[in-house]
């Protein structure tokens with residue numbers, strides 16, 4: 001058991017280069033790399049907010065099961081293999097967990113497993129979700145991340161809009177190896 005306060009700095013430092021967000025529906029477990037997200041407080045609860053484009057398979061799974069696990073490496077970075085597969089390939093087409101040989105670990109509270117190889121774990125349960133509205137961005141951010149010519153509602157394209165997923169941290173720990 002570690003508290004969100006104890007690990008906040010480490011989570012912050014490691015999120016930008018890449019951490020994992022894992023989801024599960026029925027027997028299907030999927031993980032993807034996220035580089036955007038933050039741990040903090042809202043509604044007097046400890047919350048991790050993740051930003052997921054509607055094009056991701058993860059987005060579909062979160063609509064069906066509103067629980068997820070955030071996994072942070074103890075090493076500085078995810079391995080190049082995990083970054084490549086979990087950050088560029090979609091669980092729609094393959095089983096990334098099997099391809100990477102990741103070891104799933106029984107969760108403490110939620111229904112989604114932790115990952116032994118990426119052991120610092122935040123188990124989260126969704127409290128709130130909000131789709132971003134493109135007319136509320138400064139022009140430079142809109143042009144860079146949601147370029148014209150890509151329909152932001154087209155869920156098959158990069159450039160699709162992000163939804164913020166606010167997950168209450170219901171358990172946090174480091175998986176012992």
Ligand SMILES: Cc1cc2nc3c(=O)[nH]c(=O)nc-3n(C[C@H](O)[C@H](O)[C@H](O)COP(=O)(O)O)c2cc1C
Nearest residue numbers: 033034035036052053056057058087088089090091
């Ligand atoms: C370093 C890195 C950071 C990423 N951060 C995000 C992110 O914060 N949100 C997002 O929607 N996609 C992000 N991606 C892209 C997804 O990881 C990628 O599209 C993945 O294949 C989606 O998997 P899925 O379709 O199985 O959900 C990132 C990729 C990399 C390599």
